[in-house]
Amino acid sequence: MMKIKLSDVNNANGKRYKFAFSAAADKFDFPIEDYRINGTLKVSGTVENTGISYCFKGTIECDKHFICDRCLEEVTEKQVHAFKEVYKEKMSVNEPDVNIFSGDFIDITKLVRDIVVAEQPINNLCKPDCKGLCLKCGTNLNKSECNCDDAAADTRLTVLGKLLEKKIH
Ligand SMILES: [Zn+2]
Ligand SMILES: [Zn+2]
Known part of the structure; x- marks a missing residue:
């Protein structure tokens, strides 16, 4: 769903390509948790072909809906998550943080989902000092x-x- 065509990156000025996607949260197959990511996710940034890898830098904007653990109020929180990820066609043994792709596209849909899930704190609080x-x-x-x-x-x-x-x- 959020796919980057590698030929677009390679043909871009300085091999650096700007991307911007938006998609409904329910398309991301978010796990069932004690919160919901809803509304529209906006993902934008740049991807650069460095010669050995494709380096992504960008931000994910999303809405998180939850009940505060402490005061039980309903909260819709706007979140912005910055990310930086490297994609290579092959991973060497000592590069566990590298993502793998094959073919003419890099699909960052699952990456976006995983980042949003990983960034959620253990507690759902309306504010840190609730x-x-x-x-x-x-x-x-x-x-x-x-x-x-x-x-x-x-x-x-x-x-x-x-x-x-x-x-x-
Ligand atoms: Zn609260
Ligand atoms: Zn009292």
Whole structure:
């Protein structure tokens, strides 16, 4: 789906070619997780034929939809992921980070999917310092304070519990 024609790169000025793709997130076969990548993914950047490899540099823009682990609010987050990847026709033994291609095209569809999945943090948080819910009265502590004494300590314990839970599974 996101295919670069190598002859376009080789014929471009300085063998450096600009690309830009956009495609619906549901075309990427994202795994079922506790979040959804939805809307349109935009991928753009340059690919350069260095003589020994095709070097990609670009960014992926996507929308992530999830429920915050701490405060349970629904969140749609705009994400931008920068990437740099090298493609070669053959990989030598000491180059585990190199991607392999064969033929006249490089298809970066799966690469894009793998980058987006790998970049997701363990926790889904509306913001890094989300204060979460008070366990006693249910107040969203990002929005207002409550009068329960040990609310903050309880919230931290819940988060720790969730972290442990995720590591176990
Ligand atoms: Zn939150
Ligand atoms: Zn409370």
